[in-house]
Amino acid sequence: MKEIFPDVFIENNKIFTKNLTPGEKVYGEDLIIRDDIEYRNWNYTRSKLAAGLKNGLKEFPLKKGMKVLYLGVASGTSASHFSDIINKEGLLYGVDIAERVLRELIIHAEKRENIVPILADSRLPENYSSLVLEKVDLVFEDVASSDQIEIFIRNCDYYLKQNGYAIIAIKSQSIDVTKDPEIIYKESLKELKKHLTIIDKVKLDPYEKHHLLVVLQKK
């Protein structure tokens, strides 16, 4: 078991995080034990950040103790690994517009105690300002919406600390299904540059078609 980033491990080309709630699975992932510590397999075909790591992402700002705003948290497949990494001292505010999937997240939130599920439209960050107690260290966005860049920028303006980090999974087909993905990426990066500094980017093919993961910082 080799540690590639703080609290992110690799063994046999598979990625792992330490299980915050040993014995519990979140989405049927494999659990393995090494030296009396239980690890959860971070499936890179189901989680965009893990796919980024698999494809050689060099900047990985997610760390223990961080406060994270996760837009598009859904049932918590990826968020559970975020929760493992940020540990008890951290807190993840998970926003999603769909009740059906957030319902699943609530079960895990109650067990892990570092996840706050919020049913809201991330287009209107003011609407959940009573539920997010502080500016966050990291904003992560994985929403399939044509205005996903604007949503990202708006939430970073509202909730991200100065010098905080931001990660977005750009889904080119959501923005415009008829355009070439490379053109969409170019236009999106141009818009993002106006507000944040790009520090790394990686394509998620073949795990996610036509997706670009971008890591930024609010400088």
Added chain:
Amino acid sequence: MRVYIVSTLIGIFGINDRKKVVYFKSFGNDPKKSAEKFKLSQIDFVDEEKQSKIQLGKKGYREFIFGYRKPNEKNIENNNIGEKFVKDNLIKLAMEKGFAKTPNEVTQFITKVTIQLTKVHIKKSVTRDGLIIQVNGALEDLDKSINVYIERLREWYGLHFPEINRKISGHEKFIQIVSKYGKRENIKENDLQELINNSMGADLKDEDIEIMRVFATKIQEMINLRESLSKYSEKVLKEVAPNLLNIIGTTLATKIIAKSGGLKKMSRMPSSTIQLIGAEKALFRYLHGKGKSPRHGIIFSHPLIQNSKDENRGKMARLIASKISIASKIDYFSKEFKGNALKDEINRKAKIILSKK
């Protein structure tokens, strides 16, 4: 003197013009109760707010400003400076006012309250038309299963009486015959007598035939269940979408509400989207540059479209989609009944389309 009354997940704060906390009343330490009170404070006065007015009134405060809508209250200012101050400093203020001793305690409590709040939101999000979506799914599942089981029974019973499959092509009749009569010799249908006498099927034991009858009976029950679901759907549609039901009937109304994701979503769709619901494969193929644009999706099953000549189908589809769009808006918003007027409109305009050369 002015004071801003701010409602938070842990209780009510009073903040004056100089950003000083002049009042705090906690909602208690039951996360569920706190969530309920916070939710109530978004639309009405909670006890703690009423008390704040009394207590602060004694101290000389006369102007009370709230952040959320209250009945009969004019002093509402969204996102006022009091609100902003509290939101930016909630953890610190909570400790100052003795609500908790450490930031962790505050955060842990608020996390529990937010979870309770989200649970309430999720409970409230289930709408009656959501049931129609589930019924549609159940009907689709049933149809698939019934077909699979009937095919299986035909193969199975065909060992005993293969000739019946060609003669009785209707599934319901076939199921009836097997479950009612069992052995082919017992069948009292006149047009099958000759086939029975000359059948090349095997003579099976009683127990072999009996188990097939049980299977057939179960399939019949599923067919009856399907009918019940359809009737239930019609009942709910009468309550929830009477206009839509009137102009396109139970089957299509159930399907289209399900495929749209609910009445709320449907009421916001342009009629061109409604026109093509169900034809997504053809639509995106066209958008990527291949093939012609589709003219209709599931609304194709409407008799006016299905029975028209090919050249009129596009116009019919557009007409019906536009009326569906209007009907869904009336059903979601005003809830009046204009179904008959809409139906007459459709018929009138359809006549015009059909009469043109």
